[in-house]
Amino acid sequence: MAVPGAAEFIKRILEKEMPLVMLTNYPSQTGQDLANRFATAGIDVPDSAFYTSAMATADFLRRQEGKKAYVVGEGALIHELYKAGFTITDVNPDFVIVGETRSFNWEMMHKAAFFVANGARFIATNPDTHGRGFYPACGALCAGIEKISGRKPFYVGKPSPWIIRSALNKMQAHSEQTVIVGDNLRTDILAGFQAGLETILVLSGVSTLDDIDSLPFRPSWIYPSVAEIDIF
Known part of the structure; x- marks a missing residue:
């Protein structure tokens, strides 16, 4: 409304x-x-x-070296990354990029944390932890990855x-x-x-x-x- x-x-x-x-x-x-x-x-x-x-994250990444990304996110984010020339992969990615998804699971957290701990740059769309109804948002998904890997993400979105x-x-x-x-x-x-x-x-x-x-x-x-x- x-x-x-x-x-x-x-x-x-x-x-x-x-x-x-x-x-x-x-x-x-x-x-x-x-x-x-x-x-x-x-x-x-x-x-x-x-x-x-998601658009801002793709614009940010256009300025960085490397074009391979492991992505925790859904269609709109993946679409923007494809437009920016990225290959979405779980083999030696240059970046771990986290957005929002309702299908987040143990395997995603493990892979993301493993890649980040081994040198992939950790980029996230926004720091919000939850939306209305307490649905987990990007910041909440990043929290576990950060705890396991010991590395903080760069948040592109506000603030x-x-x-x-x-x-x-x-x-x-x-x-x-x-x-x-x-x-x-x-x-x-x-x-x-x-x-x-x-x-x-x-x-x-x-x-x-x-x-x-x-x-x-x-x-x-x-x-x-x-x-x-x-x-x-």
């Missing part, structure tokens, strides 16, 4: 022809999948506007500033001309803060006003929801 006023907010931005990226840590759906979900909720967004942590800079490249925009809108202080707002963007916290989702006092950074603006944002 869409936040009241969200459709009008997006429409206003698109009508003004302002560069827009819909940034998500969720790596298991394509831009078209997400556009269809939004359309079902009455929000029209072109699929090209979406930028997922890493890397995904913000990559999104700026996609938009052909500069940080000083860009604002990030989000409902989570520890991912959306922190990522924007670390990348030098102005930030807008909306109180219609994860974070509350009480959460602000517990953190060393603050959003540039705070609104009850996107329907109230009036700076554009």
Whole structure:
């Protein structure tokens, strides 16, 4: 169910022809999948506007040496890696790449930890440990691999500033001309803060006003929801 006023907010931005990226840590759906979900909720967004942590991970890996990867993840992530020229393999991979999957098992954890412990670079789409309903997410899958291998992953998704800079490249925009809108202080707002963007916290989702006092950074603006944002 869409936040009241969200459709009008997006429409206003698109009508003004302002560069827009819909940034998500969720790596298991394509831009078209997400556009269809939004359309079902009455929000029209072109699929090209979406930028997922799977897309960002593929863009990050394009800049690295090595093209063989052992992947713990599903179709959307694997599709992006194929587009980036990767071979998916469980034989001497250069990278272990972790996204999200409901088929995670003992064998996957063993292989991933073994490869990482033996020198494969450990890359993960996002640090979120769980979604709604406490379904395990990427960060939870990485925890076991990290414990066994003794090596931490590099998380591409929020709050890493890397995904913000990559999104700026996609938009052909500069940080000083860009604002990030989000409902989570520890991912959306922190990522924007670390990348030098102005930030807008909306109180219609994860974070509350009480959460602000517990953190060393603050959003540039705070609104009850996107329907109230009036700076554009």
